[in-house]
Amino acid sequence: MNIIVCIKQVPNTTDVRIDPVTNTLIRDGVESVINPFDAYAIEEAVRIKERCGGKVTAITMGPPQAENALKEAIGLGCDEGVLVSDRKFAGSDTWATSYTLACAIEKLETYDVILTGKQASDGDTAQVGPGISTHLDIPQVTYVKKIVEINDKAAKVERMTEEGYDVVETPLPCLFTVVKEINTPRMPSLKGMMRAKSAKITKWTAADLDADPAALGLDGSPTRVVKIFTPEARKGGEMISGSAGEVSKELAELLKGEVV
Amino acid sequence: MASIKVHLEKCTGCTLCVKACAFGAIHMSDRKAVIDMAKCTLCGSCVAACKFSAIEIEKAGGPKKDLSAYKDVWVFCEQKKGVIQSISFELLGEGRKLADKLGVKLCAVLLGHGMEDAAEALGERGADKVYLVDHPALKSYQDDPYTAVMVKLVEEFKPEVILCGASTIGRSLISRVAIKTNAGLTADCTGLDIDAKERLLLQTRPAFGGNIMATIIAPNHRPQMATVRHKVMQPAPVQPGRAAEIISKAYPEETFASRTRLLDIVEELTSTVNISEADIIVAGGRGMGSKENFALLEELAKVLGGAVGASRSAVDADWIPYSHQVGQTGKTVVPKLYIACGISGQIQHLIGMQSSKTIVAINKDPDAQIFKVATYGIVGDVNEIVPALTKEFKRVLNK
Incomplete structure (x- = not known):
């Protein structure tokens, strides 16, 4: 089975801090990591390979340094890495990003399953996964929390909803976006890390893809950012002290409006 | 292909663009903005931030389309x-x-x-x-x-x-x-x-x-x-x-026609309503101490007619299912009232709840981050305060 996992390198949110004076993002020393949701996609891809056999290819679109994310993915059990990187992709919104990734996936020989995290932690759009499946014209199941059954032809999965979950059957190839509940990612093995070190990453530019140049990067992106601003930081409020009984009384009084 | 350029004659070296760039792609050289093309993603934040129209993004994107047929x-x-x-x-x-x-x-x-x-x-x-x-x-x-x-x-x-x-x-x-x-x-x-x-x-x-x-x-x-x-x-x-x-x-x-087939719709019957819909959420974190103590939150939520939320550590400890998790890897919620009990307030949790209208934080650590976003803060033991609150609200709400 050919399994593809689409990942994104993002700034580590744990490190994201706001400068209290300028009220802007402090980026110095912010480490780049694999999008937390994509870590579950990588793990699930490796588990499918362990169940069904086959090969896992990790793919990412990003700047040259995104190669590190692919090496990390190989350390976690992926077999190959493909970096899609070109200045021509700069300014891509979710439309252009999913188009570019779909073009790259079509360049790979065949695929049965495409996995990706439900969204990336920097943009939080959850639009690129569905975008890829639409460009490829394959079925999708989003917010997958469990792959119940899978074989060469079909899969049965559980899709998380606001109230619980749906059980959905799909033919393959299919794209799944996954949520945290699907698994607990393993730590990289020593063997994996050795392999990652020596792994050769395939690198594709716009010229390597069978893509319409007008649909790439900023030119191919319907949306445009016109303003960026920092929201007014929420300020800490009033502290209430006293015995458990006293603070409860006071709080109940203060919250009268909210709880009726 | 789209490109970005700095009009040097307009750039005053004010550094607003440097601060606006989320990718660290701009620095000042000779009091003029210089864009590192290896880092720039053409996101446009600097163009929006510049008060002197000194940065311009040129986009190829074809002629302006006639969009007048679109209405409503x-x-x-x-x-x-x-x-x-x-x-x-x-x-x-x-x-x-x-x-x-x-x-x-x-x-x-x-x-x-x-x-x-x-x-x-x-x-x-x-x-x-x-x-x-x-x-x-x-x-x-x-x-x-x-x-x-x-x-x-x-x-x-x-x-x-x-x-x-x-x-x-x-x-x-x-x-x-x-x-x-x-x-x-x-x-x-x-x-x-x-x-x-x-x-x-x-x-x-x-x-x-x-x-x-x-x-x-x-x-x-x-x-x-x-x-x-x-x-x-x-x-x-x-x-x-x-x-x-x-x-x-x-x-x-x-x-x-559908390629996928819906076999079943399962509603997970927990004792509390769905957190995305709730106007009131009582949430607990590691500070609740145990699964038994976590149950105290359900009693308070029940009295308030709210739902129970949780931080990632409470979910990881298996005190409550993942569907209740608030934060970056869980759900983003915007209730009218969010009561955070024994939650330290790591950024990943704050991301998911800081837009709530009123936030109450109860934590034994007076330096906990959660107090920085709380409308009302109480320093103390959640296992004493939560039951006291339940009792008080029962009285106030005549339940």
Whole structure:
């Protein structure tokens, strides 16, 4: 089975801090990591390979340094890495990003399953996964929390909803976006890390893809950012002290409006 | 290919662009901005931040299209088991304002089976027209038939704006529709407005976990599509007797074909309501100490008529299922009242709840981060305070 996992390198949110004076993002020393949701996609891809056999290819679109994310993915059990990187992709919104990734996936020989995290932690759009499946014209199941059954032809999965979950059957190839509940990612093995070190990453530019140049990067992106601003930081409020009984009384009084 | 350049004669070296760049791609050299092309993503933040119009992004993107055929504001009304979801009423409330600013009609789109009465009722929520597509295949959401029907409706009636809930259904569906109709789509908006002159939808959304806000437009594509965060917009009031024009559409059978098949819908019956819908959330973290103590939160939630939320550590400790997790890897919630019990307030948790109207924090550590976002803070032992609160609210609310 050919399994593809689409990942994104993002700034580590744990490190994201706001400068209290300028009220802007402090980026110095912010480490780049694999999008937390994509870590579950990588793990699930490796588990499918362990169940069904086959090969896992990790793919990412990003700047040259995104190669590190692919090496990390190989350390976690992926077999190959493909970096899609070109200045021509700069300014891509979710439309252009999913188009570019779909073009790259079509360049790979065949695929049965495409996995990706439900969204990336920097943009939080959850639009690129569905975008890829639409460009490829394959079925999708989003917010997958469990792959119940899978074989060469079909899969049965559980899709998380606001109230619980749906059980959905799909033919393959299919794209799944996954949520945290699907698994607990393993730590990289020593063997994996050795392999990652020596792994050769395939690198594709716009010229390597069978893509319409007008649909790439900023030119191919319907949306445009016109303003960026920092929201007014929420300020800490009033502290209430006293015995458990006293603070409860006071709080109940203060919250009268909210709880009726 | 698009490019970015600094007009040196206009650049004053004020460094606003340096601060605005989320990618660290700008530095000052000789008091002039220099853009590192290896890091720049052409996101446009610096262009927006520059007060001197010194930075310009040139975009190739073809001639300006004639977009005048596109009219009306549409709201995709999500239904589950035949019940219109509350997010739809919020979208109709916001959609009404946008339609009035544009001077166009507000239209609801309803896909389902046996939904005629529900369609009529949308008139009372402010819809001028309701596009209704009724078919057994639309009874429950599946990506293929819903996408196919939406694309057909968009192509025939050409709306100017489409709003959709930023829910599991909304995000899955509209992402597909946007690709198929070559439209711009902005995710999870918390603010919408209209530039009446250019007829643009101004879509404001949080990014980087809410640390920055971005306003986004789609100048040369229609419809302009946005998903909207639940509980941020005011629901449309009910206007009894107000009627909408119902436009029922039928399509050839193949439009309703689905490659995926829905086998079962499972509702997980926990004792508490769904956190995305709740107006009050009582949430617990590692500081609750044990699964038994965690149950104290359910009692308080029950008295308040709220839901129980949890931090990641409480979920990882197996005290409560993942569906209750609030934060970056869980759900983003915007209740009227959020009571955080024994939650330290790591950034990943704050991302998911800091837009709540009122936040109460109870923690034994006076330096806990959670107090920095709390409206009211109490330093103390959650295992004493939570039961005392339950008792007090029982008394106050006569329960």
